[in-house]
Amino acid sequence: MTATVAEPPAFARIAGAQPSQEDLHDFLYGEARLLDEGRYDEWLALFTPDAHYWMPLDWGQTDPRLVTSLLYEDMFMLRLRVERLRGARTFSQKPKSRCHHVLSRPFVDLMDHEANLYRTVTPMHYVETRLDDQFLLAVTARHDLTVAEGALRIRLKRVDIVNCDAAFGNIQLLP
Amino acid sequence: MTAATITRRYTGNPAGVAALIRPAEVHRDVYTDPEIFELEMRHLFANTWVWVGHDSQCPRPGDYITTQIGSQPVLMVRHSDGQIHVLHNRCPHKGTKIAIDAAGNTGKFFRCPYHAWSFRTDGCLLAIPLRKGYEGTGLEGSEAAQGLKPVGAVHNYRGFVFARLAPRGIGFEDYFGAALSSLDNMVDRSPEGRLEVAGPPLRYLHRCNWKMLVENQTDTCHPMVAHESSAGTAVRIWESMEKPPGMPKPMAMEVIAPFASPYEFFETMGIRVWPNGHGHTGVHRSIHSDYSAVPGYWEAMVAAHGEDRARAILGENRHNTVYFPNCMIKGPIQLLRLFKPLAADRTLVESWIFRLVGAPDMLLERTAMYNRLINAPTSMVGHDDLEMYERAQEGLMSDGLQWVNVQRLLSEDEAEDVEAVENGTTERQMRNQFAAWRKFMLMSMEQGQ
Numbered sequence: 001m002t003a004t005v006a007e008p009p010a011f012a013r014i015a016g017a018q019p020s021q022e023d024l025h026d027f028l029y030g031e032a033r034l035l036d037e038g039r040y041d042e043w044l045a046l047f048t049p050d051a052h053y054w055m056p057l058d059w060g061q062t063d064p065r066l067v068t069s070l071l072y073e074d075m076f077m078l079r080l081r082v083e084r085l086r087g088a089r090t091f092s093q094k095p096k097s098r099c100h101h102v103l104s105r106p107f108v109d110l111m112d113h114e115a116n117l118y119r120t121v122t123p124m125h126y127v128e129t130r131l132d133d134q135f136l137l138a139v140t141a142r143h144d145l146t147v148a149e150g151a152l153r154i155r156l157k158r159v160d161i162v163n164c165d166a167a168f169g170n171i172q173l174l175p
Numbered sequence: 176m177t178a179a180t181i182t183r184r185y186t187g188n189p190a191g192v193a194a195l196i197r198p199a200e201v202h203r204d205v206y207t208d209p210e211i212f213e214l215e216m217r218h219l220f221a222n223t224w225v226w227v228g229h230d231s232q233c234p235r236p237g238d239y240i241t242t243q244i245g246s247q248p249v250l251m252v253r254h255s256d257g258q259i260h261v262l263h264n265r266c267p268h269k270g271t272k273i274a275i276d277a278a279g280n281t282g283k284f285f286r287c288p289y290h291a292w293s294f295r296t297d298g299c300l301l302a303i304p305l306r307k308g309y310e311g312t313g314l315e316g317s318e319a320a321q322g323l324k325p326v327g328a329v330h331n332y333r334g335f336v337f338a339r340l341a342p343r344g345i346g347f348e349d350y351f352g353a354a355l356s357s358l359d360n361m362v363d364r365s366p367e368g369r370l371e372v373a374g375p376p377l378r379y380l381h382r383c384n385w386k387m388l389v390e391n392q393t394d395t396c397h398p399m400v401a402h403e404s405s406a407g408t409a410v411r412i413w414e415s416m417e418k419p420p421g422m423p424k425p426m427a428m429e430v431i432a433p434f435a436s437p438y439e440f441f442e443t444m445g446i447r448v449w450p451n452g453h454g455h456t457g458v459h460r461s462i463h464s465d466y467s468a469v470p471g472y473w474e475a476m477v478a479a480h481g482e483d484r485a486r487a488i489l490g491e492n493r494h495n496t497v498y499f500p501n502c503m504i505k506g507p508i509q510l511l512r513l514f515k516p517l518a519a520d521r522t523l524v525e526s527w528i529f530r531l532v533g534a535p536d537m538l539l540e541r542t543a544m545y546n547r548l549i550n551a552p553t554s555m556v557g558h559d560d561l562e563m564y565e566r567a568q569e570g571l572m573s574d575g576l577q578w579v580n581v582q583r584l585l586s587e588d589e590a591e592d593v594e595a596v597e598n599g600t601t602e603r604q605m606r607n608q609f610a611a612w613r614k615f616m617l618m619s620m621e622q623g624q
Binding site for chain 1: 376382400403526544557558563
């Protein structure tokens with residue numbers, strides 16, 4: 001809503017004028033670590049103000065708007081999600097969930113310096129746990145990244161769950 | 176544990192089942208007991224009219240979907256003459272399910288993948304390979320020769336297909352009566368009087384009894400408590416944000432903020448109960464009343480219906496309408512939830528959305544947003560609801576207390592099975608559902624079936 005861009009974590013900074021493949025890899029691993037460690041304010045600072053986090057419901061879904069998705073959240077909704085996780089009366093997070101990401105080597109599908117657009121595709125295993133329950137999601141995360149003020153930022157993070165059409169219980173944290 | 180070692184307390188014991196429902200409380204066995212669950216599948220889900228699907232899921236002949244009515248696997252299919260049929264999804268030969276994908280087109284006939292028996296799309300047996308092997312065996316007198324068995328009765332009401340498993344019982348109109356006004360309002364919101372399913376449903380697994388979800392649809396004393404963490408936080412963030420004066424609320428805020436409304440809002444919104452367990456919240460207004468107008472929609476409605484009729488349709492903002500036993504619709508945002516019972520402590524919730532044919536896309540955009548913000552396994556609102564159901568399912572295992580209380584705003588002379596309008600925080604609709612539960616459970620138990 002407000003256009004203020006918060007200071008991003010060090011791993012998001014790029015060394016040269018344009019990001020290298022290593023910069024992109026460092027960014028993706030750094031992002032996953034922030035989620036695993038619950039460092040959500042730093043995580044929110046990785047996004048551009050007009051960014052979205054999208055988790056489709058249907059396999060190969062192309063439209064986030066006119067059919068249901070699991071998530072299609074702008075920065076207002078992501079901030080709400082983060083604030084809620086911290087809330088004193090967030091009963092489904094008493095006790096809290098924890099999560100764990102295992103990334104395989106990200107593909108860099110697009111390196112377009114002119115358009116300032118970098119697209120990566122990262123297969124990963126996501127584990128979430130609470131109380132005695134633990135579940136595994138096999139997902140593919142696609143990031144559309146851009147450079148702003150010397151750091152990489154996320155414009156769109158799309159997370160496709162391999163069994164997106166299965167019935168799930170609560171998925172409370174974020175792959 | 177084998178079946179032989181289970182003490183059968185309720186089978187063949189209608190008086191025992193009836194005693195589980197008191198005017199102000201219900202026994203915990205209705206939520207926890209596997210035998211009660213079995214009896215619900217055999218009696219309640221056979222005697223009532225259950226939502227199967229929407230006919231826009233099967234637009235062409237041969238289109239089918241697979242689903243369940245209670246525990247019964249069924250197919251809904253459109254026959255060559257345009258009629259919708261609902262058939263047991265079970266080959267009459269060896270029992271193989273005829274189709275297992277959520278939806279598809281079977282062409283002119285179904286063909287069992289095991290032995291290639293084939294059936295017309297109205298269920299009739301079409302052909303058996305090597306048929307001469309049955310000559311002189313009397314096959315034509317067998318159940319198998321009858322083809323795919325139809326359910327007891329099917330009714331397509333303005334695109335919404337309901338079925339009754341039992342071959343005899345209450346008729347569709349008698350069962351729903353005035354409660355159909357909520358479905359009418361939802362369909363009338365289309366300038367063409369027609370809805371279409373938009374995409375696949377959310378599928379959310381709940382480790383709790385299905386009735387907890389149905390009760391929650393008219394539980395107006397939980398949002399400000401259980402959803403404070405999501406809706407209350409949304410309101411606080413919005414109010415603390417720096418923004419230009421008069422900036423309109425984003426669509427997501429319009430959807431989520433009303434969940435934080437105070438008790439007074441819910442008290443004055445009203446609850447209406449109808450016979451046979453149906454009822455709705457939001458008689459006078461609801462959490463859906465204050466959405467922003469969508470450009471072009473009013474004009475399309477006036478062109479289709481005239482100004483007075485358009486105003487009457489859009490002035491009705493019912494919140495949740497429960498179609499007993501396991502369906503809920505939200506007319507103002509064209510959403511339907513089906514609570515599919517899997518076991519005494521397991522329920523699959525499907526949340527479907529619909530396009531208003533002839534209306535601007537922005538309405539469907541809001542509906543899709545509502546569905547993911549409120550009904551998804553990833554929903555901040557859904558998380559806290561599920562947490563409460565699962566805690567209740569576990570808490571009910573305590574032997575310290577045996578009864579669940581449904582007493583709020585109970586009056587001494589409260590009549591069962593009638594239409595009435597009450598204060599919006601009453602638990603009368605929950606009592607209404609349990610009265611219907613007893614009625615449709617006992618309907619066939621007392622006949623010794």
